[in-house]
Amino acid sequence: MAKKKFSFKNIPGWTIVLAVFGILYLTGLHTEAIGQVQRLLLATGIRNADVPDTLPGSASAAEAVKESTAIPAKMAGAGFKMVDLDGKAVSFEGLKGKVIFLNIWATWCPPCVAEMPNIHSLYKKVNSDDIAFVMLSVDEGGLEKVRKFVEKKGFTFPVYMPASQFPKEFYSNAIPTTFIISPEGKIVAKQEGMADYDTKEVQDFLQSMVKK
Template sequence: MKIDWKKEMKSWGIMLAVFAFLYFTGLITPIMGGVQSLLLATGLKKPKIILVDREHQEFDYTGRFVDMQGNMVDLRDFQGKTVFINLWATWCPPCRAEMPHISEMYKKVKDTEDLEFLMIALDKDFEKSKKYIDGKGFTFPVVHAAYGLNNSLQSQSIPTTMVVSPDGEIIFYQEGMSNFDTEEFRNFLTSQK
């Protein structure tokens, strides 16, 4: 079988040109996020409610954030509650992929007593985060890490999701995207007392 190098180079050139176009126009992030969100919707990637390396670690409640209205949010105000925390950024396709699923879960559990959501935006420019959230119509609480992150919130990658128990222990920790809108995870989240 003889390889037609001209045809092969043309094919690679077209693929490279498409990728370059998507990259330089900024379309690659929303497209990749959409494709990854479809993957999550299949139910193949679910959260494993098992702690790997942060089991029984005490959560550090020192820290402040700024909410979408410009108000100060103090982590100490979340003590004694179950807290779903997600670290994300608009430039992160896996973060974008899991957002619709987190949004759907939030709608289903938001009225649970003593359950709080803290979606922590890591974009340098919080206006980008706000524009993204508003554009998608997400209603979960979003704050900006304007003052940095304490040791409990430090992560090797994003998205990172954790759940803190009312006792102040990290009871769930995951780096990477997942579809959190499952019956198992919702039950786990709402059963913490």
Template sequence: MVNKAFLKKNYLNILMICLLLLIVFVPSAKAFMLRGLMEIGLFRPGTTAATSPEAMPPAANLNGILFKDINGNVVDLGRLKGKVVFLNFWATWCPPCQAEMPSIQKLYTQFKDDPDFVFLLVDADSKLPEANKFMQKKNYSMPVYELASNIPEQLFKGTLPTTIVLDKKGRISFNEEGAANYAHKKFIAFMQQLKNNKD
């Protein structure tokens, strides 16, 4: 009798504790919650304060930073000068990475046929078969790579997810650690602006 009364009285508290435990111990539940928060307008990428040109590394510093796809094709970051590069470091087990993936897929779908844009999704664990299997399971079509060389801390300090956008001169124009909604209209406008910049 006491137990039933206790349960009835504390039903909402018990429900909240169960929900919290689910979010803490089930990565896909945490990713689902983060994705929901993105949809209501939280986790917008901050595109207003791009790195100042003096602080941006010149394109020459990017030469020799290599990425390899599952077929062995190698991309040299330094050779992508003249293109806007969207570079995302992620892992299959990372809930914030999973949460932002649908927005990256939308962004990729919008720009994939434009030769001025290159998308590099880099599996930080360097487990390409597993990463590609994850992409297929989720019906994502983004190209997945692994590191094929050392990478400077300026680009990746180890936080997942990390997203870098390089302008056409190879300068870091955007650097975000943590999940964000890359399908947001302000970010899309930012990408278009980088494409149209002449300097």
């Protein structure tokens, strides 16, 4: 009886797909692979970040923020402590007076990995003494894991990790989640899930809140 010759053509497609994903998972590359696919989705423009043109009862975003913060209120995230990638303690409350772009992410999260390049591009365009970026990692692997990830990617925006109880104002059902906070400490925009932030709309919205 003649033996059948082995051929890759005889292997079911689903078996090959499972094998590829198994290898990616075991090597830790699945996050990057999925992130790359989701990055292509962002490039189509169908997941642009949603920021308000105006807030209720106002003629412009800048006026809306001014009106919504006319009455002094407790800053969102007041009392929250963080550490930067050098282990230096930072008070979130110390950023009051700046426009804050807060992104909650993790190295194991494909949508987070997918959107980070466009956030970095936004950071390089609008970062100033008046606009603070807080890339807040919720990884449990410690500072070294996050530091290696950031260095490998070449990101230069400020990255932090929680050093105290997480503020209830920043709770979310999804990761990544992004908040934009006014100089007075009020949350004026929130985006759950990945999005493209490197748009003129987001740039204009951030700069419109800067105190003149």
